[in-house]
């Protein structure tokens with residue numbers, strides 16, 4: 190099964206996850222970028238007005254892929270706005286897709302993510318996964334600043350059932366000779 194990973198990342202965590210998962214799945218990976226440099230103030234305004242910011246165009250040959258993995262952070266319960274812009278722009282192609290976020294982790298968040306996707310896309314996602322920074326043993330050490338996920342942290346997420354299930358379902362199956 191050929192998977193395309195499309196991600197947005199502000200501080201690098203979802204980028205690290207996207208590139209790691211792309212290697213594991215042998216998937217192609219594309220980054221959502223913006224014409225305007227983003228800062229914390231822009232995030233605040235996006236959250237406040239629930240904006241759909243301008244994003245750079247991505248040329249995608251959708252017919253090449255069987256499954257699309259969307260990855261982005263969550264900002265105050267909301268799917269990061271540049272990802273929302275991408276989803277809205279490409280909703281007609283999102284039939285077999287999943288949403289994964291590497292986020293801090295908050296209760297009832299998954300339902301809120303599902304609701305947002307429902308508003309934007311006709312089809313339901315195959316799965317929604319939150320990899321939660323809060324659960325990491327090193328979380329307390331970086332608690333007062335934005336947590337930067339490390340390769341060691343990723344090893345922990347990779348052991349989670351959800352990660353394994355994604356690999357099992359979407360990794361390219363090699364023919365046995």
Ligand SMILES: Cc1cc2nc3c(=O)[nH]c(=O)nc-3n(C[C@H](O)[C@H](O)[C@H](O)COP(=O)(O)O)c2cc1C
Pocket residue numbers: 197198199200201202203204232261262263264265266267291292293294295298322335336
């Ligand atoms: C302004 C802001 C709001 C956030 N709100 C949430 C939130 O509601 N829920 C959550 O799980 N994480 C929240 N986070 C944490 C991010 O989702 C987390 O740091 C994520 O890993 C960042 O991804 P990135 O490095 O790919 O940008 C927030 C982060 C920022 C900067």
